[in-house]
Amino acid sequence: MVSTDANAPWLVVGLGNPGPEYAMNRHNVGFMVADLLADRMGGRFKRAGKAQAQVVEGRVGPPGPLSRRVVLVKPMSFMNLSGGPVNALRDFYKVPTAHVVAVHDELDIDHGTLRLKLGGGDNGHNGLKSITKAMGPEYHRVRFGIGRPPGRMPVADFVLKDFSSAERKELDFFVDRAADAVESLVLEGLERAQGAYNS
Numbered sequence: 432m433v434s435t436d437a438n439a440p441w442l443v444v445g446l447g448n449p450g451p452e453y454a455m456n457r458h459n460v461g462f463m464v465a466d467l468l469a470d471r472m473g474g475r476f477k478r479a480g481k482a483q484a485q486v487v488e489g490r491v492g493p494p495g496p497l498s499r500r501v502v503l504v505k506p507m508s509f510m511n512l513s514g515g516p517v518n519a520l521r522d523f524y525k526v527p528t529a530h531v532v533a534v535h536d537e538l539d540i541d542h543g544t545l546r547l548k549l550g551g552g553d554n555g556h557n558g559l560k561s562i563t564k565a566m567g568p569e570y571h572r573v574r575f576g577i578g579r580p581p582g583r584m585p586v587a588d589f590v591l592k593d594f595s596s597a598e599r600k601e602l603d604f605f606v607d608r609a610a611d612a613v614e615s616l617v618l619e620g621l622e623r624a625q626g627a628y629n630s
Contacts (some may be wrong), residue, residue, distance in 0.1 A: 457591075502526070542577055
């Protein structure tokens with residue numbers, strides 16, 4: 432018998448901080464990927480009822496039985512409180528934890544490099560820490576490399592700075608690739624997506 436999980440919706444969470452002053456920060460790359468996915472789905476983010484988040488509902492993949500229902504989420508609670516809204520929406524849409532995907536910046540990977548995985552630690556990332564505290568670690572992550580801060584710059588300063596002008600030249604390409612990786616994960620599963628996108 433086919434498990435109902437296969438037909439359950441996916442919750443794709445772009446992590447970031449709300450407000451125009453954060454829009455181009457390295458820490459907001461999850462929002463950038465979510466915005467691109469919303470464009471592809473032809474949807475616009477809107478307030479999610481009582482949850483402190485914005486959502487877009489739609490489908491990815493070819494029309495018909497192979498497409499998958501996806502709820503895109505941008506928590507509006509600030510990064511370190513992301514878990515509350517994400518968990519509330521997971522319950523509301525009846526999404527299995529294994530169908531939750533967090534898209535986030537990752538210090539320990541070179542700029543623009545992607546790594547997809549299921550479960551694991553939070554590596555000091557406050558958004559992941561909050562989500563894991565709210566619902567456990569067994570959700571997917573699409574980790575978008577931003578590299579380490581130069582010299583002795585504190586990590587907090589680095590992630591809350593905008594991408595440099597050199598990084599911005601390739602940023603659209605990398606964000607596009609990350610959106611492709613999310614779609615591949617939802618449609619084809621983790622192993623195939625890892626094979627194609629884990630640089």
